[in-house]
Amino acid sequence: MLKKLTQFYYPKTVEDACSQLANAKEKTSVLAGGTSEALRNDSTIEALVDLSKIKELSFIKSDSSSISIGAATPVQDIYKSDLSGVSGELLKTAAGKIGSTLLRNAITAGGNLVALFPWSDLPAAYMVLDAEVVCRKGKPKRTVPVINLINSKPASFLTKGEIVAEIKVPVFKKGTGASFAKMSKTSNDYSLITVASRITIAGGKIEEARLAVNAITAQPVRCEEAEKLLVGKKPDAELLAEAAKKAVAGLKVRKDYRATEEYRKEVCEVMIRRSLEESIAKAGK
Numbered sequence: 001m002l003k004k005l006t007q008f009y010y011p012k013t014v015e016d017a018c019s020q021l022a023n024a025k026e027k028t029s030v031l032a033g034g035t036s037e038a039l040r041n042d043s044t045i046e047a048l049v050d051l052s053k054i055k056e057l058s059f060i061k062s063d064s065s066s067i068s069i070g071a072a073t074p075v076q077d078i079y080k081s082d083l084s085g086v087s088g089e090l091l092k093t094a095a096g097k098i099g100s101t102l103l104r105n106a107i108t109a110g111g112n113l114v115a116l117f118p119w120s121d122l123p124a125a126y127m128v129l130d131a132e133v134v135c136r137k138g139k140p141k142r143t144v145p146v147i148n149l150i151n152s153k154p155a156s157f158l159t160k161g162e163i164v165a166e167i168k169v170p171v172f173k174k175g176t177g178a179s180f181a182k183m184s185k186t187s188n189d190y191s192l193i194t195v196a197s198r199i200t201i202a203g204g205k206i207e208e209a210r211l212a213v214n215a216i217t218a219q220p221v222r223c224e225e226a227e228k229l230l231v232g233k234k235p236d237a238e239l240l241a242e243a244a245k246k247a248v249a250g251l252k253v254r255k256d257y258r259a260t261e262e263y264r265k266e267v268c269e270v271m272i273r274r275s276l277e278e279s280i281a282k283a284g285k
């Protein structure tokens with residue numbers, strides 16, 4: 001509960017929002033979909049800057065080289081969008097796996113990234129798509145690889161008065177396939193294991209590999225050792241099984257009451273192998 005909350009701001013522009021955050025005397029936080037911010041147990045926050053009225057933060061655009069999504073875009077809009085291609089389809093699949101329709105109408109593309117929970121679905125997809133994040137502090141902006149933001153924890157990465165404004169993913173060349181899978185007890189429940197992968201095949205060999213997991217870990221991580229093992233090799237069942245084993249061996253598995261460490265590891269290895277198989281099959285189409 002935000003017990004001390006007394007003030008709401010509804011800026012119409014990014015500049016107004018950032019200036020409100022930068023100059024606030026009272027402890028002020030950003031409100032996007034509100035699905036975690038409203039539940040936060042913080043009795044020091046006195047004001048919220050609501051991003052929902054900022055039109056320049058709510059959009060989905062695509063051209064031949066990239067897809068851009070405004071940070072305040074509800075994830076349901078991504079799920080229901082007409083985005084296509086490897087990146088578009090992966091974003092739509094990941095967005096569609098998030099909770100229920102009601103939740104997806106509230107949760108935003110940026111909020112899902114900044115509130116980096118183990119069960120957050122989009123960040124693993126952003127990671128394998130080599131997404132870049134546009135952070136704005138009024139007019140000034142910096143564009144950073146999503147992995148930098150995730151590895152430094154978004155809340156610490158952003159400076160006072162700075163917000164995530166946009167997430168950009170490249171469009172990939174032919175010969176690329178991607179896959180997203182989530183295991184949860186029910187389709188509305190939090191993820192126990194999330195796996196995303198992207199593979200590019202050229203000349204019968206793996207030219208580029210991306211593999212990321214979440215939920216089994218405390219935050220989304222790239223499985224870089226497994227990626228290295230795959231690159232330059234002809235994809236066959238033995239290689240994929242070896243990569244899946246290597247990926248799981250390198251994970252610091254999160255413990256909670258939903259599933260044991262052994263169960264998560266065993267299932268995750270199978271999910272990774274299948275995800276790689278799916279990405280490779282799609283790359284061949």
Ligand SMILES: Cc1cc2nc3c(=O)[nH]c(=O)nc-3n(C[C@H](O)[C@H](O)[C@H](O)COP(=O)(O)OP(=O)(O)OC[C@H]3O[C@@H](n4cnc5c(N)ncnc54)[C@H](O)[C@@H]3O)c2cc1C
Pocket residue numbers: 029030031032033034035036037038051071072097098099103106107108109110111112113114115117119120121122158162163164165188189190191
């Ligand atoms: C019952 C339930 C089930 C859920 N299930 C899933 C699920 O299956 N999968 C999944 O991925 N998520 C799920 N979520 C959502 C997830 O837990 C987070 O609540 C959500 O991702 C936060 O996004 P939001 O847009 O609501 O952000 P908010 O709650 O508004 O904000 C979250 C945090 O990010 C900051 N913030 C938000 N946007 C920005 C921005 N643009 N720039 C800077 N800071 C920002 C806020 O200050 C706050 O600290 C679920 C939530 C609930 C309540």
